[in-house]
Amino acid sequence: MADTPKPIHPIWLRLTHWLNALAVVILAMSGWLIYNASPFFGITFPVAITLGGWLGGAILWHFAAMWLLAASGLAYLLCNALSGRLRSRFLPLSFRAVLADLRAASRGRLTHDDPGRYNAVQRAAYLLVMVDAVLLILSGLVLWKSVQLPLLRELLGGYEAARRVHFIAMAVMVSFALIHVIMVALVPRSLLTMIRGR
Numbered sequence: 001m002a003d004t005p006k007p008i009h010p011i012w013l014r015l016t017h018w019l020n021a022l023a024v025v026i027l028a029m030s031g032w033l034i035y036n037a038s039p040f041f042g043i044t045f046p047v048a049i050t051l052g053g054w055l056g057g058a059i060l061w062h063f064a065a066m067w068l069l070a071a072s073g074l075a076y077l078l079c080n081a082l083s084g085r086l087r088s089r090f091l092p093l094s095f096r097a098v099l100a101d102l103r104a105a106s107r108g109r110l111t112h113d114d115p116g117r118y119n120a121v122q123r124a125a126y127l128l129v130m131v132d133a134v135l136l137i138l139s140g141l142v143l144w145k146s147v148q149l150p151l152l153r154e155l156l157g158g159y160e161a162a163r164r165v166h167f168i169a170m171a172v173m174v175s176f177a178l179i180h181v182i183m184v185a186l187v188p189r190s191l192l193t194m195i196r197g198r
């Protein structure tokens, strides 16, 4: 039997990636409806892009997907760190390299020939979204169990500040996801790799 080459994206990565993406979509859409019930910025979200139908329904969706993101996100981070993939795929990374790749991209000169290697902009964006997901979960924990987690609550500046931190971390995550999907559409082969592994 012929040797099957090692996949570019191992199975655990593909599985956790799609579970994380599903959880983020459910969390964002249900979260917008929860926010609408007591908005603290000058905006509310159109009901058509929310999930849950009413406040209680949105909270149920949010709590279900929060466990999915916590479990799948943690599994992704642990497997990534312990397998050494985090270091080999995302490092080294420098501000200068990100600027150089952004400049190359703006001139249409950033190649994506090798799906096994991320450019500096991808590395920075993926690392940012990992940190952002941790912040989303920690600030979410404060909103959920604020009395039981006084240290975490005070570290984030109190309950009301934690709401704003959670909102801003959501905005970063949603902006990432939108740009991410546009970039994937520009390089459709990367989508096949994230589905089939190669």
Ligand code: HEM
Binding pocket: 013, 017, 020, 021, 024, 025, 080, 089, 115, 126, 129, 130, 133, 177, 180, 181, 184, 190, 191, 192, 193, 194
């Ligand atoms: C339906 C929407 C999404 C699609 C179609 C998609 C697709 C992809 C594809 C094709 C890659 C591989 C990129 C490449 O090889 O150049 C990738 C990587 C990645 N995506 Fe997504 N993605 C989606 C949503 C998300 C969301 C919501 C998150 C945030 C939780 C996310 C986080 C990541 C991360 C961190 C990586 C790098 C994974 C690694 O190599 O460790 N994606 N995505």
